[in-house]
Amino acid sequence: MSISPNDPVTRIILGSGSPRRREILEALRIPFIVRIPQVDESVNEGEEPEVYLDRIVRAKLAAIHALLDEGERQRAIVLVADTSVIHRGEILGKPASVEDAEDMVRSLAGDTHEVKTRFLLAFTGEDAGIVPFHAETVTTRVTFRALSEEEVRDYAASGEGLDKAGAYAVQGFGASLVSRIEGSYSNVVGLPACELVVALRRHAQP
Known part of the structure; x- marks a missing residue:
C-alpha cells in the first residue's frame, strides 16, 4: 500500500473525533488528518442495525464534504465509520x-x-464532489462473563464506558468483563484494521 502524506491522491481524511480510530490509523502507519462531522446519531423507531449504520456513515460523509476547504477538496480519500453494539436485536x-x-x-x-462497524471510503474532488468507492460492515461477536451486581456498579461508576457504545471499553479495564471475542478485536475498538488495509491496498493496486 503506497500511502504518503505528500501524495494528494492517497491522503486520508478521517471523518471522526474518536481517539481510538486515530490510534488504530497511527498503529497502521497511515498518515491522516482529522475532520469531525456533526451528525445526529439517534436511532429511528424500528430501524434495523444495518440500515442505521449505513444511514449514519453516509450522513457523516456528507457532513465531512461540507467541512473541507478548497485545498482539502483536492483528490483525497475520506474515511468515515460508525460502530454499534447490538444485543438481542437492540442497538x-x-x-x-x-x-x-x-x-x-x-x-x-x-x-x-x-x-x-460500518466504514466507508470515498474520493473527494472539487469537480466530482465526493464519490464512495468502498463500503463494508464488519461484525464481531463478544461474550461477557457473568458479573456480580457489585462488579456492574463499580465498572459503570468508573466512567470508562460513559462515552462508548454499549457502555464499555474493550481496550481498557472493560477487557476484564470479556471472556471471548470471535472476530476482529480492532473492530470492537472502533475500526476493523485488517479489512481497512485490504480495502486500501485494493485501491492502490494498478
Whole structure:
C-alpha cells in the first residue's frame, strides 16, 4: 500500500473525533488528518442495525464534504465509520448516565452480543464532489462473563464506558468483563484494521 502524506491522491481524511480510530490509523502507519462531522446519531423507531449504520456513515460523509476547504477538496480519500453494539436485536448507544451504563453492562453480563462497524471510503474532488468507492460492515461477536451486581456498579461508576457504545471499553479495564471475542478485536475498538488495509491496498493496486 503506497500511502504518503505528500501524495494528494492517497491522503486520508478521517471523518471522526474518536481517539481510538486515530490510534488504530497511527498503529497502521497511515498518515491522516482529522475532520469531525456533526451528525445526529439517534436511532429511528424500528430501524434495523444495518440500515442505521449505513444511514449514519453516509450522513457523516456528507457532513465531512461540507467541512473541507478548497485545498482539502483536492483528490483525497475520506474515511468515515460508525460502530454499534447490538444485543438481542437492540442497538445500544452511548449511555446517558451512570445508571444507564449500569443497565447496559448488566444486560450484557453472561451473554453474547455483536459489535458492528460500518466504514466507508470515498474520493473527494472539487469537480466530482465526493464519490464512495468502498463500503463494508464488519461484525464481531463478544461474550461477557457473568458479573456480580457489585462488579456492574463499580465498572459503570468508573466512567470508562460513559462515552462508548454499549457502555464499555474493550481496550481498557472493560477487557476484564470479556471472556471471548470471535472476530476482529480492532473492530470492537472502533475500526476493523485488517479489512481497512485490504480495502486500501485494493485501491492502490494498478
